Amino acid sequence: MSVKSCEKLEKSQVALTVEVGAAEFQAAIEKAYQKMRKKINVPGFRPGKAPRKVIEGMYGAEVFFEEAINIAFPDAYEAAVKEQELQVVGYPTVELVGECTKDGFTFKATAPVYPEVTLGQYKELSAPKDEVKVTAADVDERLKELSDRNTRLVSVDREAKEGDTVVIDFEGFLDGKPFDGGKGENHSLELGSHSFVPGFEEQLIGVKAGDEKDLDITFPEDYHADLAGKAVVFKVKVHEVKEKEVPALDDEFAKDVSEFDTLKDLKADLKKKITEERQKAADQAFEDALMEQVAANITADIPDAMVENQAHQFLDNFKMQIAQQGIPYDQYLKMTGMEESKLLADAKEPAERQVRMDLAMAAIIKAENLEATDEEVEAEFKKLAEQYNMELDTVKKYLQPEQIRDQVISRKAVAVVVDSATATKPEKKTAKKTTKKAADAAEEGEEKKPAKKTTKKAVKKEDEEPVESK
Known part of the structure; x- marks a missing residue:
């Protein structure tokens, strides 16, 4: 292998012109013969047993050239890249230069290489940086998260209200017939979570354990194609009504959820972590x-x-x-x-x-x-x-x-x-003054703005819950 030229091109590419000599090419031809001989039929010889010269005599000396080029190229290209100390970052495009003979071949490989980089300014720069502040409200919000994670659901013997969780069986019927994906058993549904089709949860406000109720539901027009705009009936049986039992935020709470003995110490630790x-x-x-x-x-x-x-x-x-x-x-x-x-x-x-x-x-x-x-x-x-x-x-x-x-x-x-x-210091964001004309235009635009569509799935298979909106 010898590199005839190495030309730099735009977009950080180089064009290598490389010659593969007779000795290298003949070695590649022999490898091509060993690889291909079993697939070449020669009368009088069993598959794979015909000598190379016999095959070349029947099909021409060039019979192995294409495969030999494919065999010789990778090593020749890799050697040329190493010799020229190139840092290649992608695959080359390759073309033969001139004809391939028994004495070898020449190829031109154009490859992308690591670009030359000139640094601009990288020291003594400036950028805005927020000043860190943690308020009592921030700590209270984090406390509420802890409280929510430690809130329990307990059964109650009363009518369900928003925020409660009801455990229900339900089945949906379209024109009196059950539809696929409209059935669930012992499903826990938080009223007010808006996780079911609109109108479903609202109609369960006021139910008690043991109640059975039919819910008249009309699916939205942008719902699943099979149920979009359709009026259906869900038969619901209520097994249980549960309410959230929120723990008191006191020293006992601090002991339960942390390594601290007092709520004061827990708050101090939360403030430190938030900071x-x-x-x-x-x-x-x-x-x-x-x-x-x-x-x-x-x-x-x-x-x-x-x-x-x-x-x-x-x-x-x-x-x-x-x-x-x-x-x-x-x-x-x-x-x-x-x-x-x-x-x-x-x-x-x-x-x-x-x-x-x-x-x-x-x-x-x-x-x-x-x-x-x-x-x-x-x-x-x-x-x-x-x-x-x-x-x-x-x-x-x-x-x-x-x-x-x-x-x-x-x-x-x-x-x-x-x-x-x-x-x-970050630039302070100032609210722009709104003229009456702009306000009127905004109000008019708000009135004309279509209702935001939500993607809903009416039918789910296997264990997925139906009629939930995501």
Whole structure:
């Protein structure tokens, strides 16, 4: 193999012209013969036993050329890339140059390569940063969340009211006949949750345990096609009415839900945690804003292949996410009417931003000559083990040292940007004055605005609950 030329093209591409010599090509022809001989019929020979020269004599010396080119190309291309010290980031397009003979062939491979990156300003930047404040109302809201999680449902012997949960059997009938997906048994339904078709929950206000009631329901026009706009009857039997038993917010509550003995101490801890959470979010938003500036400031002729590869990576990540939710990817496409090409097209813009961010990060690391010591890598391993409450050896089994090293170095690169930056106060949002004319127009528009449609599923299979709106 010999490289005849290496030409730089636009969009960070190179065109390699490579010659494969006679010795390499003859070796590839022999491999092609060994691979293909069993598929070639030669009179007088059993399959696979005909000598190469006999086959070439019958079908021509070129009979193995195409397969031999396919065999010789990968090694020749890889060797040429290595010789030219190219950092290829995508697959090449290949064409033969001239004719292929027994003495070899020449090919031209055009491939995208890692672009040259020129850093713009990455130090002494500025970005707005929120001031963290935690009010008593914030703490009370977090307390309410704790209270809600510890609220119990207890049976009551009275009429059901909004906010109660009723345990019911139900079956829906259209023109006197049961319809698919309209039946449920021992279903717990919170009245006022709006999880069932409109009108269903409202008609259960006032029922008691043991009651049986027919509910007249007309499905909305935007409902499932089979039931849209149809009038149906649901026969409902009430087994139980339950109300929420909300715990008192006192010292006993604090003992039950935390390691603290008093409500005062619990509130102080909640305030501390909320502050830490908001501070972390503010720091992250500040960091993101700065790094977006750094990425925007670089100069690079980014090859399309890098963006396409990142878009496919985003799509692969999305496939994993929905698979973890138990939704097959093909089923998701059918349910949403989406095509993969549309998903990739939507991913292109964020993919390009991510590529620019990665290029900027790598450029900072190179400019600052950043490295990570073995001690820093080991400390990061220990930190991860503590964070996830795992044995150190277990963490090391799943994560390679180079992965951790890259993380440490990347954090150092971000620190270079953040430590030299200035935090500014966010601009205050001021409400615009509304003129009477604008107010009238807005009111008129509100009147003409159609009711917001909600996606509802009237029929569900197997264990899914019917007539629920999502």
